Amino acid sequence: MLYYFALLSVLLALILSIYNWRVNKNTFYISGILVILSAHGLTHFFTDPSQSDFSLALFYGNLTPFWLLPGPLLYFYFRSVFFPGRPKWTTIDLLHFIPFAVQLINIFPYLISPFDYKLQVAHAIHLDLNNLQKVRIYSFCSFxxxxxxxxxxxxxxxxxxxxxxxxxxxxxxxxxHNWLVFFLGGLLIPTIAYLYIALKLFNAPIPRISIDNYSTYFISGIAYIALPIILITLFPEVLFGIKPLNLKHAEEGSKVIKEDNDYYLELTKKIDQYCHKEKPYLQPSFEIANLAKAMQVPQKQISNACKIAYNKKFTEIRNHMRVEHAKQLLQNGLTNNNTIEAIGAYSGFKSRSTFYEAFKAETGMTPSQYLEKLA
Incomplete structure (x- = not known):
């Protein structure tokens, strides 16, 4: 079961990265945490004596520097949530990777050791979990x-x-807020469980550390993988912009819808202000992903705002703004020195055909006919 949970967690992390790589890049931190915790859980899984020495030799020891990265990734995620305008990386941020670097140096001799030796270590662990303490794979730090x-x-x-x-x-x-609270809680529970195991191994003499501790060791691995998956499943709106409705009671459902509408109407105001000031629609490459990035919200929320506030698609709103700009240029007499096709290009249209098609859809006439009407 742990094996499938780990694979599911990795798959979820890949989906998060693929879905949000253009807009909500902050989810890369969550994806990194999920992948690392999944690999950590798999290492727990492969210590089971029923598993092959080969699988444990691949995981045990080789990935230990990465076990120190979920904390920094968690901090970078929280920082990006609260301070979205702050530069992504600075030189001082490298300090967060000092534990990773120290552990990499600590385990380096083992990393470059022959794989046959790693198979011997894995076999010894499968014979007796207590050998985790006895087999020395670190340079200057004990297990x-x-x-x-x-x-x-x-x-x-x-x-x-x-x-x-x-x-x-x-x-x-x-x-x-609920998402962040539960996400912290979901990571806190297995971390405390893992700390309990570590203290047991640290304080108790080797003869007293028995396989009885293995159940807790195994359960902590499950918790590390399962809880983040469950939490992300319960809070999809934070990652994907999906607003789940509470359908238990009509009154509660109406309240949720009202709150959603208020949010999207407020978002629409920000979009209008941004477009009026920056005029990004004049760029032929302007897409919904660019607007979502500028607003620092998921692309899905931009689409929802367009539908709720204007009952239109993003492309229709973009064409409307471009046509209005083209009409202004035509009214100002720019055709004296420019062709109508150039007016379309100045307004953000990629080609003459798309300009004419959008202009006629908005005004009921072609740019030439509109120009004749102005005369």
Missing amino acids: SASLLSRPIIMLAYLVWCSLLMLRQKSSLSKSK
Whole structure:
């Protein structure tokens, strides 16, 4: 079951990245967390004596530097949510990767060791889980200390992100606040469980660490994978802009619809202000993805705003703005020195045919006929 949960988590991470790579790039951080936790869970899974030595040799030890990255990725995600206008990366952000670099140096001799040796290590672990402590694969840090550092660092970032959320709570919508709270909680539970295991391994003498601890070790791996998947499934609106309706009661459903409409009407005002000031529609390459990026919202929300406020598609609204601009140019007499086709190009149309088609759909006449009417 853990194996399939891990594959499902990786698949979900890929879907998030593909769906949002143009608009909501912040989800790359969540995708990275999911992939890393899935790989971590698979490592737990492959320590089961019923699994092959080969599978464990591929995962065990080789990926340990990445186990220290979910904390920094979580912080970068929270920072991007609260401070979307801030530069994505600065030199000081490299400090977050110091634990990763230290662990990479710590495990490097094992990384370059022959694969036959890694198979021997995997076989020893399958014979007795206590050999996790006995087999030394780190240069200057023990297995227990390395194991303990992961949940401690993760807890530090969880606290950091929680404080950041409390300070910026007033700037959050209810749905996004709930998402962040549950996402933090979903990561906190398995992190505490993992810390409990690490403390057991750190404090207890080797003879006292028995296979009885394996159930907790295994369950923590399941929790790390399953909880983020469940949370993302419960809060799709944060990632995809999908607003789920509560259909239990008509009154509650009406309230949700009203809140949605208010949000989209407010978003429409921002779009109008942006288009009036920047005139992005004059660029032939202007698409809904560009507008979503400028508004820092998912593309789906732009589409919803167009339908709710104007009952039109984005392309229809874009053509309307371009035609209005072309009409203004025609009225100002720019055809004295420019062709009508040039007027269409100045208005953002890629070709003469699209200009004429859009102009006639808006005005009921061609640009030439409109120009004759002005005369």
